[in-house]
Amino acid sequence: MNLLRSPGTADLPSPVRSVLSVRMPTVAVGLLLLVTVVASAVLQPGFFSPYGLSASFATFLPLATIAAAQTIIVLGGGIDLSIGTVVTLSSAVSVVLMQGDDGRLPLALAAGLATGAACGLFNGLVVAVLRLQPIVATFATSSVFGGLALLVLPTPGGQAAPVLTGTYRMVLLLYVPIPAILLLALFLGWRLLRGTRFGQHLYAVGGNADAAYTSAVPVSAVRVLSYTLGGLVAALAGVALLADAGAGDPTLGTQLTLGSIAALVIGGTRLRGGSGGVGGALVGAVVLSLIQGLVFFAGVPTNAREFVYGCIIIAAIALAGLLTNRNGSAAGTTGGNR
Amino acid sequence: MGSMTHRNTLGRGRFGLRALGAAAVAGTLLATACSTPEGGGGGGGGEGDAEGPFTIGVSNGFIGSEWREQMLSALETAFEEYEAEGVVDELVVESADVDINGQIQQIRNLIRSDVDAIIVNPNSPTALDQVFAEAADQGIQIVAIDQAVESEDVVNVVIDQSEWASISAQWLADEVGEGGQIIAVNGIDGHPANEDRWSGASEVFDAAGVEVVANDYAEWDQNQGQTVTRDLLASNPDVDGVFVQDGMALGAFRALEAEGALEDVALVGEARVGYMREWDAQREEGDFSSIGVPNPPSVSVSALHVVVRMLQGQEFAADALDGNNAWLPIPETVTDDNFDDQFAQVEDENDAYAVDHALTSEEADAYFE
Secondary structure, three states: OOOOOOHHHOOOOHHHHHHHHHHHHHHHHHHHHHHHHHHHHHHOOOOOOHHHHHHHHHHHHHHHHHHHHHHHHHHOOOOOOOHHHHHHHHHHHHHHHHOOOHHHHHHHHHHHHHHHHHHHHHHHHHHHOOOOOHHHHHHHHHHHHHHHHHHHOOOOOOEOOHHHHHHHOOEEOOOEEHHHHHHHHHHHHHHHHHHOHHHHHHHHHHHOHHHHHHOOOOHHHHHHHHHHHHHHHHHHHHHHHHHHHOEOOOOOOOOHHHHHHHHHHHOOOOOOOOOOOHHHHHHHHHHHHHHHHHHHHOOOOHHHHHHHHHHHHHHHHHHHHHHHHHHHHHHHHOOOOO | OHHHHHHHHHHHHHHHHHHHHHHHHHHHHHHHOEEOOOOOOOOOOOOOOOOOOEEEEEEEOOOOOHHHHHHHHHHHHHHHHHHHOOOEEEEEEEEOOOOHHHHHHHHHHHHHOOOOEEEEEOOOOOOOHHHHHHHHHOOOEEEEEOOOOOOOOEEEEEOOHHHHHHHHHHHHHHHHOOOOEEEEEEOOOOOHHHHHHHHHHHHHHHHHOOEEEEEEEOOOOHHHHHHHHHHHHHHOOOOOEEEEOOOOHHHHHHHHHHHOOOOOOEEOOOOEHHHHHHHHHHHHHOOOOOOEOOOOOOHHHHHHHHHHHHHOOOOEOOOOOEOOEEEOOOOOOEOOOOHHHHHHHHOOOOOOOEOOOOOOHHHHHOOEO
8 A cells, every 4th residue: 555656765655754744834834823823812802711712713613624625625636616615505405404493403414414525526526537627627616506505595594503503602611612622523533534545545646646546546536535525524614604604695605715725725735735634724724714803903904904914824825835845845855756 | 564554553543532532521521511602701882881982893794896985984984973072982894805704703803892883784684693693692782784684683774675676667667668678687696685676676567567588697896787788688689678776787878878779778777976977968968868766875874873872772763663674765866857956966976976865863863762
């Protein structure tokens, strides 16, 4: 099971290399997290109050979850521009079935998750079997899913189940919001996935599909599965959004696509695939949300906020990129010649 | 390789254990204490705070439209008057192109800024319910403008969009007569204001026996309005009229002008200066008729009057609220008859300026006991 980037390192399995390659970006994003948290604590009144923590994590979770979904796809060498509309469609399906009734929650959630996975599967088949360019193919499917969401939920409406919204806003022991625990669960879920054979294959296919193919990795199957899993996780983001919003809307989540990509890049995942991880993307999403709040609380004039926010994001991405590239050249000297 | 496999297995086991541990801890925590943070958090205000001066937050989720700019600048001007009287002290504005998730964050930022009230132009009539409840829990008064919301924690200070659209629809129905055929250029499919308006207009057309042969969407954008109107005209060359919502009528006008169809096809106009200039020019040339129903951006000012009174502890009069809606009057329609008067008042403004109207303080008092 040697999944390699170059024949010269035939005896060094890629999981080792991927562990090595995430280390530097993790330092970068860790640094960013530290800076943004300290700045938030200074600038935002009540940042560490129970309401402050609960409100912050409630805001982080949807973006972090969709960033995790996008990362799984990008690691496998793909990209999904339809991921925001997958969130929209799955949340629309959920809320239509839910109708504000706790008893219907399990069915509604199952249907929403199945919808997300089905969208992902469809994307995966289009990309891996029809061999269309992911960026174009998923741009096209985003219209399909967005259009379907409008058919399922033509106008905003539909209440989320009270137990869902209630649980989402709950805080344990005064200081631990439920969304924070879900964020941790997401990370642990990823660590479990990464340890599986599929997890290893994902890095191999994203790193060098040809080499993976010659090492008998089922490249197409891995790609399809990565999109399907991505769709499933995107549907989880839809559930989180629904819990946070309290009601359905046929535009819920559509604009999260670019945020998901920015978060994973800040988190040190390489857009070409094969390097990075969900952990970094989760932190990247938190950093992204915190920066948005900071620009507001720092008292930047309304009209300049978008500009300042954009500049900070560029700086954050540059920092992540700088450290990733350095690491890339370091890896080059140890054998990988990509 | 052998050692690596081992390490991976080990890793899996370790994280499996950790996950188990976390679940156990979470279970214990859940059993010992859980709560929903309310009241005593970072928010301020509260019912007893009727003295002022008050801090007012604004959440606007869509920029780049002149209408929204006018909405905000009019609000700032009116705010300064209250500030001079010592009634209010700070206006905290959150204004950016955001989706619903972003607007939820905007409102949370306002809550944490200790505002006493929030004026919101909402991106969704339903999906901000939870964050409105969070704000209301902290004693913050919330008023929605432009777009009504369903949340009972919010008072909508809005015009009736359905009635707004029915006025120009009635004019068009009279122009084309029973059996007339029209095309419709609407805003955004699924957008609540769009749905309300189109349902109001459709009712009028059905009742008058007017046939809508085609309906498309141009996102309240003049350029798209022009393209969509041109395409609809190309596929339906024999129509008698064009129904178009505001923000797109100038585009529709240009499309008709390019086809040389201004004389034969009746067009719903808009109460905006750019369109009114064209209207004015056509009037001088002869037989051109149109209508413009104002959709006033200064609804933000009306909302400020209302929310200040709410903060001062005044109660709504018995008949002031319809559900959670405080309906605003629709300003006087611009017609062929009053055009010269109306145009003279706004002639010096830029093309994107919308004919405006706000409640006066006295009119706002009438909504309260």
